[in-house]
Amino acid sequence: MKQMFEKGENMIDQNTLKILTDSAKYDVSCSSSGSERKRDFGIGNCHMAGICHSFTQDGRCISLLKILMSNKCVYDCLYCVNRRSNDVPRASANPKDLCELIMDFYKRNYIEGVFLSSAVDKSPNETMERLLDTVIMLRKVYGFNGYIHLKGIPSADRLMVMRAASFVDRMSFNIELPSEKSLKLLAPQKSKNAIIRPMRELSSEYLIAKEEKRKHFLPAGQTTQMIVGASDESDGKVLKLTESLYSFYKLKRVYFSSYVPTNYDTNLLPKTSVGLLKEHRLYQADWLLRFYGFSASELISEDEDLDPMLDPKCAWALKHPELFPVEVNTAPPEVLVRVPGIGIKGANKIIMARRYTKLTLEDLVKMRIVTKRAIHFITANGKFFGKEHLPTVRLLLSLNDKALEPKQMSMFSDQETTLSLITGEL
Amino acid sequence: MIVYKFDSTKEGLLCCLFESFSKKELPELVTSSTFQEQFEMQVKIIETNAVNAERVSKGLIKYGSIALLNRLFYALRSSDSLSENAVFQVAYKCLKNRRDETYNLTDSDVLYFTDLCSKINTERHRYLGFTRFSEAQGGILYAHIEPDNDIVDLIAPHFVKRLALRFIIHDVVRNKVVISDGKAFEVFKPTTPLVVYLSPKEKEIEALWQKYYQSVNITERKNLKQMHNFMPRRYEKRLVETKNLSSPIFKD
Ligand code: SF4
Secondary structure: OHHHHHHHHOOOOHHHHHHHHHOHHHOOOOOOOOOOOOOOOOEOOOOOOOOOOEEOOOOOEEOEEEEEOEOOOOOOOOOOOOOOOOOOOOOEOOHHHHHHHHHHHHHOOOOOEEEEEOOOOOOHHHHHHHHHHHHHHHHHHOOEOOEEEEEOOOOOOHHHHHHHHOOOOEEEOOOEOOOHHHHHHHOOOOOHHHHHHHHHHHHHHHHHHHHOOOOOOOOOOEEEEEEEOOOOOOHHHHHHHHHHHHHHHOOOEEEEEEOOOOOOOOOOOOOOOOOHHHHHHHHHHHHHHHHOOOOHHHHOOOOOOOOOOOOHHHHHHHHOHHHOOEEOOOOOHHHHOOOOOOOHHHHHHHHHHOOOOOOOHHHHHHOOOOOOOHHHOEEEOOEEOOOOOHHHHHHHHHHOOHHHOHHHHHHHOOHHHOHHHHOOOO | OEEEEOOOOHHHHHHHHHHHHHOOOOOOEEEOOOOOOOOOOEEEEOOOOHHHHHHHHHHHHHHOOHHHHHHHHHHOOOOOOOHHHHHHHHHHHHHHHOOOOOOOOOOHHHHHHHHHHHHHHHHHHHHHHHOOOEEEOOOOEEEEEOOOOOOHHHHHHHHHHHHOOOEEEEEOOOOEEEEEOOOOEEEEOOOOOOOOOEOOOHHHHHHHHHHHHHHHOOHHHOOHHHHHHHOOHHHHHHOHHHHOOOOHHHOO
């Protein structure tokens, strides 16, 4: 009995756990994929294809323990529950207790690893130091080889950031908002430079580390996140920014998070959330950038918003009737994946199956390729089954868009985990 | 209607193929399970014979590859009552057409077969995440799972690599147990019930995990349909975070 009590003392209590995880849940980067970490000593490894350990009741994958070291904050970002001027319960955890908790969860296969973050407790450097202590303790003392995603603290000392990067799998400095103007307005203590600079430094260090074969330097790279719907930037602008983040800083992922109002005492923020459709369309467009060889400008011009009624691939295809229909039996893979409704998985199936036989529309249906949207853009064995009148096609595409069914909305709150997007089917 | 009945082993299935080719007949059903014999059925019991099995497996490797043979056997892990038949039919086509037919996705037998494979694959991948260990007294980790398909030995290597600790995974459907010392693993069928005493700390950790599970949920976006799509209800009773939640929030 005594022993149990002593154990209990070293453990994070339920209330602290609740406070420290309550706000971290809105951080959308759940993914644990993309890192391959082998074990030299101790426990754990990382798995290339992400593993979901559970699903929340809103249908998101739980893969990591997402936790803040502290939610005590000296900053006052307008959109944040934990900002200084809010009256919310506060807590913090010490590195040792956190390590124990992570090990206990990991060993039982509850989690793939940890997503460690923190509010700015006292100062950026003191916060970064505690985060650094924790990851070093995890790796060195506890021999933990599982996945660590560490949130970088803007304005923290460069050397600490670099040192942390050599222990963790992934780091993220959050862009927060899609423009400098909005950042100034809504997160007055953060500057664009304090976010972009470490991103740039990490990405150049990453290249050097690769040259020198230091494989423990951010094996899963960097990501970032921005809030959409809190400020007035167009989708075109958001996508352009996203594209440049991929090309300049070699980010692995840019996450969008729909603004959810938590503070009502300001006129600078919308009183209602924009809903998840905007976020969803952005993710679809992002997918096209990353996997289908589209550029942002092909999809949309900078001052435009994405069409809410159509997925961006459909919208693109409708703007280019001269490219369609394509013949499924002969079209090269890169053309097939640009057909609305045919994703990478579908294109693969087609390419495999057409080696054996000339594919008809019936064959496609048999192979369970969703043809509802595709029929307007393909011929199968020379035959066309779609409609030619563009406004009609537009209407039909919109009617077959799952995202527009009211019940489906929250399924897209985390793209990494929705199966349709794992396979890239758009 | 010709029916082949065999002993459920891989070799047995290969012998069915041997029989079929040497008698130049195509059975309509190949199975190892007991079934209700019907009047029009002509049931043949196929004897397993290592030499014949070897000849067939050589043929499959010649026309396809070792990978083809493994893929065919992989589907035998399915609990589907027609899985053996599907494997037979696909293997028959490979031998007949002298090529790997498993990518001929417009063929309905192949389609059935690839479905079986992807179900097994999905379940294997799911259990990498959904397997829950409890710490037993003495430090050994214990998990019980209830998979639809025979996958316990498929997930074992992952946990050997990851945990490097002593563990047991018990497939309670097939009473099949994987035991590992943290370096390698063995599979056996226990003859007496396994008794596990949990460490006293276990309850507290479980409670913390349940707390976390509740805390990450975004109530305003509740979508149980979506949740169950990814994590079908049959898994719930063995997951720490969902097993005690008989509360109304879990009703659709
Ligand atoms: S720095 Fe800003 S966003 Fe981060 S916890 Fe503090 S107030 Fe919230």
